[in-house]
Amino acid sequence: MDKKGHESKESSKMKEPLVFGIVANIPAEFHSSDLRSFFSQFIESKGFNCFHFRHRPEVFPHREICDKNNTGKTSCCVVRLLEVKLDELIKKYHGQNWVNTRGNLLSQRAVIKRIKIGKTIGTVYVVRACLVG
Numbered sequence: 051m052d053k054k055g056h057e058s059k060e061s062s063k064m065k066e067p068l069v070f071g072i073v074a075n076i077p078a079e080f081h082s083s084d085l086r087s088f089f090s091q092f093i094e095s096k097g098f099n100c101f102h103f104r105h106r107p108e109v110f111p112h113r114e115i116c117d118k119n120n121t122g123k124t125s126c127c128v129v130r131l132l133e134v135k136l137d138e139l140i141k142k143y144h145g146q147n148w149v150n151t152r153g154n155l156l157s158q159r160a161v162i163k164r165i166k167i168g169k170t171i172g173t174v175y176v177v178r179a180c181l182v183g
Contacts, residue, residue, distance in 0.1 A: 069136050072127070075160060092139060
């Protein structure tokens with residue numbers, strides 16, 4: 051709060067809820083630089099609170115919007131951001147064809163969904179991530 055008792059923009063942002071999302075169907079050949087390029091506008095607007103890409107292979111590909119003939123391996127990444135930013139991210143990028151750093155349009159499409167993480171029991175997280183919507 052400032053001297054007049056008003057909340058600063060920084061402190062009001064801290065009270066907004068952070069949520070988790072999944073960025074999926076990432077082409078296996080993608081690197082962090084490709085993702086930075088693809089999400090550049092969102093990154094510049096400070097959209098992500100945490101985005102840590104580790105080439106996690108997907109077990110269940112998201113075929114509902116993918117090229118059915120594409121049998122390539124894909125990766126996914128869990129992201130953390132403000133709830134309003136997740137809605138913006140989904141509207142802007144979900145279903146869009148991936149574009150690599152060379153500007154090549156790929157047949158695979160980005161899959162971005164909200165996920166819910168289970169509660170903790172003692173010091174162990176219940177690893178129950180449910181895709182929503």
